[in-house]
Amino acid sequence: MNTDRFKENFLSFMNGCEFIYSEFKNGDFGDLQRVEVESFNxxxxxxxxxxxxxxIDLVDCVSGTQEISVLLSxxxxxxxxxxxxRFADLMARR
Known part of the structure; x- marks a missing residue:
């Protein structure tokens, strides 16, 4: 999985969201592709x-609740x- 596959398979479920893409070299687990998503608080x-x-991390900015925090090997x-x-579904909810 990478950002290209993420875009192909999940972006259409997150209408109205804003996306910021970034890449970093030589991190803790190798090179990193990161997608930041903001929408609906x-x-x-x-x-x-x-x-x-x-x-994968997701925070509800209104309640301060961390709805997802997983690191998958x-x-x-x-x-x-x-x-x-699950991330795309929660991001799309208002």
């Missing part, structure tokens, strides 16, 4: 590491799509 980030790790790659669907 929520903000979150999805991080794709070149070593296969995926981090390469061995958990079968869970990534489900967590990204």
């Amino acid at each position: 929520k903000m979150g980030a999805v991080e794709f590491w070149s070593s296969g790790w995926v981090g 390469p061995e958990q790659r079968d869970l990534v799509d489900g967590e990204l669907r």
Whole structure:
């Protein structure tokens, strides 16, 4: 999974969201592709590491509740799509 696949599969579910893309080299788990998402009083980030790790965080800015905070290892790659669907669904809710 990377930002290109994220764009293809999940962006259409997050209408009205703003996206910021960034890349960083030589991080803790290799190179990092990061997508920051803001919408409807929520903000979150999805991080794709070149070593296969995926981090997903989502905060409700009104309540201050952290709705998602997961770091998935390469061995958990079968869970990534489900967590990204959950992220997209929560981001789209008003």
